[in-house]
Amino acid sequence: MIGIVDYGMGNLFSVSKALERLNADYFISGDKDELLNADALLLPGVGSFRDAMEVLQAETIKEFAATGKPLLGICLGMQLLFEESDENGLTKGLGLLPGRVRRFPGTNAAGETYKVPHMGWNKLEFVTSSPLLKGLEEDYVYFVHSYYVRAENSDVLLAKADYHEEVSAVVGKDNIFGMQFHPEKSSKLGIALLKNFLNLVEERIRYDDTHDLSSD
DSSP states (O other): OEEEEOSSOSOHHHHHHHHHHTTOOEEEEOOHHHHHTSSEEEEOOOSOHHHHHHHSOHHHHHHHHHTTOOEEEETHHHHHTSSEEOTTSOEEOOOSSOEEEEEOOSBOTTSOBOOSSEEEEEEOEEOSOOGGGTTOOOOEEEEEESEEEEESSGGGEEEEEESSSEEEEEEEETTEEEESSOGGGSHHHHHHHHHHHHHHHHHHHHHHHHHHHHTO
């Protein structure tokens, strides 16, 4: 059962519809006990980093992450996984992944201006192997964001994109994953990425079941 975290700033409808397309069982909740009992969590988000951290049950998310069960942040939800953001003044994030969220400067090295926010389709470039990318080919996904993550540790960078800056597009470490783009709006590749995340969830459930049996 997938828990979608409801903290008043997520695109819950499109994410839940994508899970329905994949025949995944899910619930939407902001209740701590319900979220901690989920097999995995999706942390969506649209809006301001600072506003999100003010209303998000940060300790609940951290407690869930410590269980080893899969956690996936999407768009703002991915940014919240990192240590801090420059948006509306320096704001501390969940600190589950190393790195900082920065605003696109809107001017490139040649002094030419470009549009912010970044809205549109950009191609993913896979950086390393990961179960999240298993069996997939590089293709285009849909971004909408004014801020981007510069991962401080390259070990967490799974795929990147280019929009005048190198954008950490897919990140992951242990059971913590993030996607800067909207997989639920990113056609076949986006749905395939969500499917691979669900496969990770199923593997974790099987592992837990086997572990419980062996401990009896």
